[in-house]
Amino acid sequence: MKHIKAGYVYHHELKNFTAEDAGRLDVINIAFGLVRDGAVYFPHPDALGELPRIREANPALRMVISVGGWGARGFSPAAATEEGRKKFAASCLALAEEWKLDGIDIDWEYPGLDWAGIEASPDDKVNYTLLLQAVRDAFNEAGHRDWLLTVAVGCDRYFIQNTEMDKVAKILDYVSLMTYDMRGCGEPFTGHHTNLLPYADCSENPRGRRSVLHSVTIYEEAGVPREKLIVGIAFYSRMWKDIESEGIGHGLRSKAGPGDYGPGYSDILRDYMGKGNFVEYWDDVCKAPYLSDGETFISYDNERSIAEKCKFVKENGLLGVMYWEHSCDATRTLLKTIDESMK
Numbered sequence: 001m002k003h004i005k006a007g008y009v010y011h012h013e014l015k016n017f018t019a020e021d022a023g024r025l026d027v028i029n030i031a032f033g034l035v036r037d038g039a040v041y042f043p044h045p046d047a048l049g050e051l052p053r054i055r056e057a058n059p060a061l062r063m064v065i066s067v068g069g070w071g072a073r074g075f076s077p078a079a080a081t082e083e084g085r086k087k088f089a090a091s092c093l094a095l096a097e098e099w100k101l102d103g104i105d106i107d108w109e110y111p112g113l114d115w116a117g118i119e120a121s122p123d124d125k126v127n128y129t130l131l132l133q134a135v136r137d138a139f140n141e142a143g144h145r146d147w148l149l150t151v152a153v154g155c156d157r158y159f160i161q162n163t164e165m166d167k168v169a170k171i172l173d174y175v176s177l178m179t180y181d182m183r184g185c186g187e188p189f190t191g192h193h194t195n196l197l198p199y200a201d202c203s204e205n206p207r208g209r210r211s212v213l214h215s216v217t218i219y220e221e222a223g224v225p226r227e228k229l230i231v232g233i234a235f236y237s238r239m240w241k242d243i244e245s246e247g248i249g250h251g252l253r254s255k256a257g258p259g260d261y262g263p264g265y266s267d268i269l270r271d272y273m274g275k276g277n278f279v280e281y282w283d284d285v286c287k288a289p290y291l292s293d294g295e296t297f298i299s300y301d302n303e304r305s306i307a308e309k310c311k312f313v314k315e316n317g318l319l320g321v322m323y324w325e326h327s328c329d330a331t332r333t334l335l336k337t338i339d340e341s342m343k
């Protein structure tokens with residue numbers, strides 16, 4: 001099996017995307033296309049002027065626009081009718097053809113749920129499948145049978161419960177598991193947000209199951225073959241302040257202020273690693289690092305945890321890895337680790 005290395009790249013970061021970056025990846029997902037009046041468009045077209053340069057650096061690199069993202073609206077109304085689905089699909093086709101792309105990635109994060117203030121309907125469960133089928137049909141009818149059609153999905157059961165992943169898997173090239181933000185989205189307890197393995201006491205603590213292993217297991221049970229699963233890696237962190245106790249070790253699983261988005265990896269190296277009282281720790285149960293100074297707790301991926309994830313992917317017959325997001329590591333330390341670990 002040829003494994004895939006994919007990376008999400010914000011439009012403003014394309015100008016900093018180097019030939020060396022291109023040589024280390026198989027796919028880049030350009031963030032984000034949006035939905036307006038039922039049609040997909042890219043709000044920053046000037047940034048796409050960098051694509052010919054990037055393609056020249058690695059002609060084998062496949063470039064897709066990722067449509068959606070957290071809080072992106074418009075999916076549920078577009079998917080609600082056959083006419084709407086055809087309009088959505090036609091706009092995906094037109095956008096990809098205009099910019100000589102290699103497909104589309106759909107990042108509708110909450111089908112059936114009005115989280116993040118987006119539109120939602122119970123019918124989204126079926127319409128999610130129908131929308132993806134409409135896009136695939138549009139690609140095929142235009143002669144682009146080799147184009148990628150992929151999705152990014154939530155890492156827990158809420159996403160599975162609101163979709164038909166067994167049917168969806170047959171339409172897609174692969175499914176990218178967003179195996180990050182597993183903890184730290186306002187939760188008042190520190191923890192790992194992108195750990196490979198679950199907590200040791202997860203049988204008594206259901207929230208402790210959240211892990212790459214758990215996500216892979218539940219999606220495979222839902223009908224997605226493991227050879228179509230991509231594991232997510234975080235180039236950013238989740239941070240808690242005001243730690244109240246030692247937890248189970250150096251602030252891990254301690255009551256604290258609400259978790260929030262933390263620094264990117266290059267900022268961690270510059271501003272936190274070895275600075276002040278911060279010490280880096282390794283949780284060998286979960287295969288995850290963390291930083292703590294007794295008051296602040298930071299969860300992230302590093303070279304060691306990425307190597308463990310890549311090993312897991314190769315040993316378990318998964319398709320590959322992806323990361324969010326390219327600009328979070330200006331040092332390229334983590335991308336280099338992915339490239340070397342997946343060889």
